[in-house]
Amino acid sequence: MNMKRGFQRIAWVVVAIATPITGFVAYQLSEHVAGYAPRLVGLDSTPDRQSSKVILVDNLGVFYFPSYLSDADINERMRAVHNRAEATELPDARRRKSISEFADAIRSKYPEYSDLKNTDLVSRVVAKFPNYHSAVNFREFEVDEVREKRPLWALETTIAVIVAFAGFLFGCIAVVAWIAKGFSGAPRSAV
Numbered sequence: 001m002n003m004k005r006g007f008q009r010i011a012w013v014v015v016a017i018a019t020p021i022t023g024f025v026a027y028q029l030s031e032h033v034a035g036y037a038p039r040l041v042g043l044d045s046t047p048d049r050q051s052s053k054v055i056l057v058d059n060l061g062v063f064y065f066p067s068y069l070s071d072a073d074i075n076e077r078m079r080a081v082h083n084r085a086e087a088t089e090l091p092d093a094r095r096r097k098s099i100s101e102f103a104d105a106i107r108s109k110y111p112e113y114s115d116l117k118n119t120d121l122v123s124r125v126v127a128k129f130p131n132y133h134s135a136v137n138f139r140e141f142e143v144d145e146v147r148e149k150r151p152l153w154a155l156e157t158t159i160a161v162i163v164a165f166a167g168f169l170f171g172c173i174a175v176v177a178w179i180a181k182g183f184s185g186a187p188r189s190a191v
Helices: 003-029 071-086 099-109 118-128 130-134 151-184
Strands: 032-040 052-057 061-066 139-148
Touching: 003 151, 032 071, 052 071, 052 118, 061 071, 061 118, 071 139, 099 118, 118 130
Parallel strands: 061 139
Antiparallel strands: 032 139, 052 061
């Protein structure tokens, strides 16, 4: 009876069973952050202002970025996010004043606020007086991560893990067979 061949067949069965399991785990772990997308914040929901970096964009609104992003990351990602946010319109936007129109109306009544940027001034007024929120086309965006799976990365990882695992199994079988062969061919001493 050839023990080495029997263990090799068992190893092939183990590798065949481990392959789909490894592929599933690799696919689940392949999720990564592909980018960031703005989500319009409504009156009913408020972003987590404590754990966000606030970016004021003139005549567009306020962006709440995740706090773990550095300023360089935010500047890099702002271009793509800004374009998507510009296309987002509030309901009844035609009946609302623009940020610059609303800021000019505030400055005409209160000239002491002339040193503030339009978006900063409007965000302060809207925060203090929420009833003005529906009168101005002021938008608040919470920037969320867009996560994607990477099937090619999962496939490459699965192949690498299975090849390494199979090499380890067959290497162990070869070493054990070599050692067993060495003991089986040695002369036995009479005791």
